[in-house]
Amino acid sequence: MNGKLALVRHGQSEGNARNVFTGWSDLPLIAVGIKEAHAVAQQLTVLGFTFDLVYCSALQRAQETAAIIVQDLGLHVDAVLDVSLNERDYGELTGMNKQQAAERFGADQIALWRRSYLDRPPGGESLKDCRDRVDPFFDRTIKPQLDAGRNVLVVAHGNSLRALVMSIENLSPEEIQKFEIATGEIVIPYREQ
Numbered sequence: 450m451n452g453k454l455a456l457v458r459h460g461q462s463e464g465n466a467r468n469v470f471t472g473w474s475d476l477p478l479i480a481v482g483i484k485e486a487h488a489v490a491q492q493l494t495v496l497g498f499t500f501d502l503v504y505c506s507a508l509q510r511a512q513e514t515a516a517i518i519v520q521d522l523g524l525h526v527d528a529v530l531d532v533s534l535n536e537r538d539y540g541e542l543t544g545m546n547k548q549q550a551a552e553r554f555g556a557d558q559i560a561l562w563r564r565s566y567l568d569r570p571p572g573g574e575s576l577k578d579c580r581d582r583v584d585p586f587f588d589r590t591i592k593p594q595l596d597a598g599r600n601v602l603v604v605a606h607g608n609s610l611r612a613l614v615m616s617i618e619n620l621s622p623e624e625i626q627k628f629e630i631a632t633g634e635i636v637i638p639y640r641e642q
C-alpha cells in the first residue's frame with residue numbers, strides 16, 4: 450500500500466517580500482512566512498495528515514518552514530536536507546527585482562524564464578534542469594518510502610515542486626507552464642494518494 454505524500458512550498462521569505470529572483474540565495478522567512486508555516490501545519494492537521502518522514506531543501510526558508518510544521522504537528526522526526534530539492538538556480542537574475550528585470554529583458558522573456566519548461570535564465574537552470582535533479586532524488590529516496598507505506602512530507606520551493614508535480618502527475622510542458630504554487634501552499638499529488 451502506498452504512503453501519503455504532501456508537498457509544501459515554504460512561507461514568504463525576504464526575497465518574496467522584496468520581489469527579487471531568489472533562487473539559491475539563502476534568505477530567511479519573514480513574519481508573514483512564519484504565520485503561513487503555522488497555517489500549513491493547521492491545515493495538515495485538519496486534513497488528518499501525519500508523517501513518518503520529512504524531506505526538505507538545503508535552503509533556510511524551507512528548513513524554517515519544515516521545522517515549524519514538525520513542531521506544530523508534534524512529529525518526532527528530523528527533516529532530511531538535500532540540495533536536490535533546492536529552488537531552481539536563477540543564475541544572473543538572482544537578486545534582481547522582478548519588475549526591473551521585466552523592464553530590462555521584456556515581460557514575455559521574463560515570463561518564459563520563470564514558467565516555461567525549457568527556457569534557461571542566463572547562467573541558471575531551466576525547469577527541465579531542475580527536474581533532472583529533483584526526479585532522481587524522488588525516485589531514489591522518496592518513492593521507496595511511499596512504496597513501503599510511509600507518509601512523506603516534502604518542503605521545498607515553487608519551481609523544485611513544480612518539477613516534482615510535473616513528473617508525478619505526468620503533466621505536459623504546456624500544463625506545467627500554467628501551474629503555480631503559492632507560498633505556504635500544500636499540494637497533494639493525486640497519483641500517490
Ligand SMILES: O=C(O)[C@@H](CO)OP(=O)(O)O
Nearest residue numbers: 469470471472536563607
Ligand atoms: O525567485 C524565486 O526563486 C522564485 C520563487 O520565489 O521565483 P519565480 O516565482 O519567479 O519562479
